[in-house]
Amino acid sequence: MLELRAVNAGYGTFQALFDVDLDVRAGEAVGVIGPNGAGKTTLMRVISGLIRPSRGSIRMEGTDVVATPPHKIVSLGIAHVPENRRLFPQLSVDDNLKMGAFMKEARSHYAERLEVVFDLFPRLKERRHQMAGTMSGGEQQMCAIGRALMSNPKLLLLDEPSAGLAPVVVQQVFELVKRIRASGLTVLIVEQNVQQVLKVVDRAYLIEAGTIRASGTSAEMLASDTVREAYLGV
Template sequence: MLELKSVDAGYGTFQALFGVSLDVKAGEAVGVIGPNGAGKTTLMRVISGLIRPRAGTITMEGADVLKTPEHRIVSLGIAHVPENRRLFPRLTVEDNLKMGAFMPEARAHFAERLDFVFDLFPRMKERRHQMAGTMSGGEQQMCAIGRALMSDPKLLLLDEPSAGLAPVVVQQVFELVKRIRAGGLTVLIVEQNVQQVLKVVDRAYLLEAGSIRASGKSSEMLADDSIRQAYLGV
């Protein structure tokens, strides 16, 4: 479904990604793990078109992402839940969800997608007229994921979905990821909470200092001694 080959990217004179290659197959959940500053958020921004790479190729179901105008990348079936959620705090929950359905093809199915999101997140239905900025961190994360789902994506990009959340809420977020996956959606998730994310993905890549250092099935990554020592504290 998604394929990156030899991608270099950065900001100004700073290079954050060095020759990154990875792929995500339809129906998979794939994780990208690694420390702070490894380039995980840059990777997500490159895929969703927020920044353009300096070198390499990105394809989505055969379409050249780099030849697609940034504002049309969502029409390829890619939806991005950014780090720190990036909601519109002074808009209601429902208005934030409407922003996720801004493409003409999504607008045509707005009511249907809204029902889908409210079924997935009943609390969002209860809070539909509440200002998004007044909700708890966990509720805001639900709203951000719901906003991304409003475009009926084929691939959902989740950037650090557990960041800044209480442990009990982190568990709820990863349960939501499982439910989204069960519906057949393909997921690429970058996350510092290595133990949790490896329990919900099929495969994972280890990104360190902007380069892929290892990859494999989640069970293999959990059993890898070097990863266990560096990231799991065991």
Template sequence: MLELRSLDAGYGSFQALFGINLDVKAGEAVGVIGPNGAGKTTLMRVISGLIRPIKGSIAMEGQDVVATPAHRIVDLGIAHVPENRRLFPRLTVDDNLKMGAYMPGARAKYAERLEFVFDLFPRMKERRGQMAGTMSGGEQQMCAIGRALMSDPKLLLLDEPSAGLAPVVVQQVFELVKRIRAGGLTVLIVEQNVQQVLKVVDRAYLLEAGTIRASGTSEEMLSTDTIKQAYLGV
């Protein structure tokens, strides 16, 4: 579904990613793990068109993502839940969800998608008239994921969904990821919480200093000495 080949990316004169090759197949959940500053958020931003690569290619179901205007990338079926959620804090939950369905194709399915999101997140239905900025961190994360799902994506990009959340809420977020992918949605998730993310993905890539250092199934990654020593404290 998603293919990255020899991808370099960065900001101005600063290069953050070097020669990235990454694949996500339809129906998979794939994780990208690694320390702070490894380039994980840059990877998500370049896939969703927030920044353009220095070189290399990105294809979504054979469509050239790099050649697609940033505001049309959501039409290719890619929805991005950014780090720190990036909600509109002074808009209601309802209005934030409407923003996720702004493309013409999504507008036609608005009622159906809203019902889907409220089934997934009953709390959002209860809070629909509340200002997004007044909710708890966990509720804001639900709203941000719901907003992305309103566009009826094929591929959901999740950037550090557990960041800044209490441990009990982190568990809830990863349970939600399991439910989302059980519905057939393809997920690419960037996460520092290695132990948790490897429980919900099929495969993972280890990103360090802007390069892919290792990749494999969740089981393979959990048994790798590099992962055990650096991320699991074993």
């Protein structure tokens, strides 16, 4: 479904990604793990078109993502839930969800997608008229994911969904990821909480200093001495 080959990217003169190769197949959940500053968020931004690679190719179901205007990348079926959620805090839950259905093709299926989101996250239906900024961290994460789902994506990008949340809420967020997976959606998730994310993905990539250092199934990554010593404390 998604294919990155020799992707280089950065900000001005600073290079954050070096020759990154990555694949996500339809129907699977893939994790990207690594320390702060490793390039995980840059990777997500490159895929969703927020920044352009300086070199390399990105294809979504055969379509050249790099050649696609940024505002049309969502039309390829890619939806990005950014780090720290980036909701519109002064708007209601309903209005935030409407922002996710801004594309013409999504607007025509608005009511249908809204039902899907409310079925997945009943709490949002209860809070639909509440200002998004007044909700708890976990509820805001539901709203951010729900907003992304309003475009009826094929691939959901989740950037650090547990960041800044209390431990009990982190558990709830990973339960949300499991439910999204069960709905059949393909997921690429960037996460520092290595132990938790390896429980919900099929495969994972380890990125350090902008370079893919290792990859494998969840079981292989959990068994890796490098991952265990550096990220699991064992």
